[in-house]
Amino acid sequence: MGAYVVRRLVAVIPIMLGVALIAFLLLHLAPGDPISLLVSNFDQGAPPDLVNQLRERYGLNDPLWLQYVHYVWDAVRGDLGTSIFTGRPVTQMILDAAPYTAALAGASIVIAVVLGVTLGVVAAVRRGTWWDNASIGVSLFGLSIPQFWFGMMAVLIFAVNLHWFPSSGSGSFSHLVLPALVLGISASAAIARLTRSAMLEVLGEQYIVTARAKGLREVTIISGHALKNAFIPVLTLIGLQFGRLLGGTVIMETIFNRQGLGTLMLTSITRSDFPLLQGTLMVVAAVYVLLNIAVDVSYAWFDPRVRL
Amino acid sequence: MTSSIMAPPLLDVRDLRTEFTRGKRKVLAVDGVSFSLGVGEVLGVVGESGSGKSVTMLSLMGLERPTGGSVRFDGEELLDLDEAGMRRIRGNRIGMIFQDPMKSLNPVLTVGRQLMEPLRVHRQLDRRAARKRAVELLAMVGIPGAALRVDDYPHQFSGGMRQRVMIAMALSCEPAVLIADEPTTALDVTVQAQILELIGSMQRELGMAVIIVSHDLGVVAGMADRICVMYGGRVVESGRVEDVYALPSHPYTRGLLGSIPRVEVERGSRLEAIPGSPPDLTRLPSGCAFRDRCRFATGTCALEAPPLVDVPGGGGGHSAACVLDVTPEAWRARTTTAEVA
Numbered sequence: 001m002g003a004y005v006v007r008r009l010v011a012v013i014p015i016m017l018g019v020a021l022i023a024f025l026l027l028h029l030a031p032g033d034p035i036s037l038l039v040s041n042f043d044q045g046a047p048p049d050l051v052n053q054l055r056e057r058y059g060l061n062d063p064l065w066l067q068y069v070h071y072v073w074d075a076v077r078g079d080l081g082t083s084i085f086t087g088r089p090v091t092q093m094i095l096d097a098a099p100y101t102a103a104l105a106g107a108s109i110v111i112a113v114v115l116g117v118t119l120g121v122v123a124a125v126r127r128g129t130w131w132d133n134a135s136i137g138v139s140l141f142g143l144s145i146p147q148f149w150f151g152m153m154a155v156l157i158f159a160v161n162l163h164w165f166p167s168s169g170s171g172s173f174s175h176l177v178l179p180a181l182v183l184g185i186s187a188s189a190a191i192a193r194l195t196r197s198a199m200l201e202v203l204g205e206q207y208i209v210t211a212r213a214k215g216l217r218e219v220t221i222i223s224g225h226a227l228k229n230a231f232i233p234v235l236t237l238i239g240l241q242f243g244r245l246l247g248g249t250v251i252m253e254t255i256f257n258r259q260g261l262g263t264l265m266l267t268s269i270t271r272s273d274f275p276l277l278q279g280t281l282m283v284v285a286a287v288y289v290l291l292n293i294a295v296d297v298s299y300a301w302f303d304p305r306v307r308l
Numbered sequence: 309m310t311s312s313i314m315a316p317p318l319l320d321v322r323d324l325r326t327e328f329t330r331g332k333r334k335v336l337a338v339d340g341v342s343f344s345l346g347v348g349e350v351l352g353v354v355g356e357s358g359s360g361k362s363v364t365m366l367s368l369m370g371l372e373r374p375t376g377g378s379v380r381f382d383g384e385e386l387l388d389l390d391e392a393g394m395r396r397i398r399g400n401r402i403g404m405i406f407q408d409p410m411k412s413l414n415p416v417l418t419v420g421r422q423l424m425e426p427l428r429v430h431r432q433l434d435r436r437a438a439r440k441r442a443v444e445l446l447a448m449v450g451i452p453g454a455a456l457r458v459d460d461y462p463h464q465f466s467g468g469m470r471q472r473v474m475i476a477m478a479l480s481c482e483p484a485v486l487i488a489d490e491p492t493t494a495l496d497v498t499v500q501a502q503i504l505e506l507i508g509s510m511q512r513e514l515g516m517a518v519i520i521v522s523h524d525l526g527v528v529a530g531m532a533d534r535i536c537v538m539y540g541g542r543v544v545e546s547g548r549v550e551d552v553y554a555l556p557s558h559p560y561t562r563g564l565l566g567s568i569p570r571v572e573v574e575r576g577s578r579l580e581a582i583p584g585s586p587p588d589l590t591r592l593p594s595g596c597a598f599r600d601r602c603r604f605a606t607g608t609c610a611l612e613a614p615p616l617v618d619v620p621g622g623g624g625g626h627s628a629a630c631v632l633d634v635t636p637e638a639w640r641a642r643t644t645t646a647e648v649a
């Protein structure tokens with residue numbers, strides 16, 4: 001197990017080098033030069049030696065491969081460069097924004113798993129009843145409604161009309177409620193559907209008959225015997241949902257005007273703030289890769305047949 | 309065994325019926341099954357696959373919903389009990405093991421945890437006491453290194469060892485009845501004998517009654533005091549093992565006996581497998597369910613399903629459900645004509 005985790009973590013290194021390379025190349029080959037943007041408020045164009053001086057400062061005159069090596073070397077030491085627009089260290093900007101995104105993503109995934117698994121289990125146990133139909137309805141809704149539309153409706157109804165929650169900002173817990181619910185409910189749909197079908201399959205297994213023949217309560221059988229088996233395929237899905245969820249946080253941060261990595265990424269794009277954009281990309285990619293390792297490791301916990 | 313004639317049986321199943329709806333069709337998987345089981349007695353239930361043996365056992369445990377009949381166990385009518393009442397019986401007074409030990413244990417829970425469950429539920433043992441008892445039970449059913457293996461998962465055991473775990477689990481609360489539904493069918497031949505041996509020795513040691521179910525008459529014959537032969541959801545013959553062997557009275561039983569090598573039936577009769585395929589409950593013939601495979605079927609067989617009646621000249625409690633004259637003389641005459649033909 002320990003060896004497995006170490007092996008997986010070592011494999012993160014080439015992945016991150018690759019991510020850095022792709023981000024690096026894309027940004028340097030893309031049209032739009034951050035320096036010309038930076039100096040665009042000069043009325044009659046910027047003096048060429050000033051431009052050159054700035055290019056020198058940001059290392060943009062070096063050959064591309066050297067820029068890449070510098071970038072990676074600095075990144076390893078925790079320095080992701082300096083934001084062209086704000087002049088602040090990228091690492092610091094990311095550290096400032098990350099907690100907001102982490103709170104949103106964390107709250108959403110908890111809501112998604114709790115709600116999805118509960119709906120799925122209820123639907124499976126009460127198959128063919130009103131409960132089943134209702135939970136299928138809820139998950140169809142979640143699957144077919146685009147997140148941005150769902151988010152805007154939530155703002156309109158619960159913030160603008162009912163004033164239950166603030167419509168924008170990221171300071172407090174009440175700012176977190178709506179975006180987290182929107183993301184969580186939307187991600188719970190797929191989890192509910194898979195939980196339902198996995199649960200139905202497990203409930204037909206012989207070991208469930210054994211559990212009943214032992215005289216266990218149905219509640220014990222569902223929670224103690226069936227759910228742990230049914231959760232194994234759901235775990236895969238949760239891993240996949242992380243990706244969708246991280247994308248969703250960008251949308252929610254925009255709709256709810258929240259601080260966070262998504263906002264940081266979007267503003268860095270509109271301002272052609274290459275170091276900032278690249279830094280956020282790196283961090284998001286690293287988080288995604290690490291979360292997937294965590295999911296894979298947790299398999300071993302749920303399924304003793306998996307040997308790591 | 310004279311006392312068992314006077315005392316009410318431990319388990320008395322009367323006219324049990326269990327019906328499934330498959331699509332719009334009604335399927336009678338158990339169609340008026342009756343048998344009884346005395347204290348410490350071993351009953352063999354035999355019949356080809358699909359004859360309703362498993363559904364019968366699940367029905368009397370309340371694990372399938374019977375549509376009618378009566379199951380009296382130790383003076384209590386089980387079919388009248390609610391869920392909580394049935395839970396008190398299951399795994400406590402009646403233990404059950406199944407055909408495929410590879411599928412009967414929960415793959416994600418340790419065998420110890422699964423063994424402890426009935427002890428904690430029925431005996432209210434605390435965790436430590438239940439664990440200690442679980443180790444004892446594993447040792448009792450012959451699992452080497454029980455104290456170490458209690459924390460292992462099912463996949464770390466072989467098929468035979470898993471069936472031992474199942475037996476330990478079913479016996480954990482010292483039930484009055486053990487139902488073993490095809491306990492050896494999924495196992496290697498060498499292991500089969502060991503598991504049967506284990507069930508036999510546990511039965512003698514704990515003095516419990518056993519219902520052993522098999523499609524193989526050979527499996528139950530060595531162990532059972534009495535046997536029930538099932539076909540198409542009904543009991544077609546039942547009686548003490550010696551009596552049924554000495555005078556198999558239903559053509560189906562004769563077929564089953566014929567398909568076991570080495571068994572001496574009647575002099576002059578030849579060894580024969582039963583022609584045709586096992587019954588499909590969705591299209592059973594009218595009357596006697598076996599008549600489409602029976603060499604001796606006549607027009608009367610189509611009229612109604614014959615009831616179980618005492619076999620003339622058979623031992624006490626030997627009965628068969630066939631319209632034929634099932635006396636030894638009649639059978640001798642039939643088999644010799646068949647031989648000539």
Ligand SMILES: Nc1ncnc2c1ncn2[C@@H]1O[C@H](COP(=O)(O)OP(=O)(O)O)[C@@H](O)[C@H]1O
Binds near residue numbers: 355357360361
């Ligand atoms: N849950 C069920 N729903 C519908 N039909 C069933 C169900 N369980 C068993 N049956 C049918 O009942 C018949 C008897 O099955 P079973 O008792 O398992 O036979 P046996 O144990 O003698 O091999 C079979 O035809 C089987 O298809």
Ligand SMILES: [Mg+2]
Binds near residue numbers: 358361362363489490
């Ligand atoms: Mg069966």
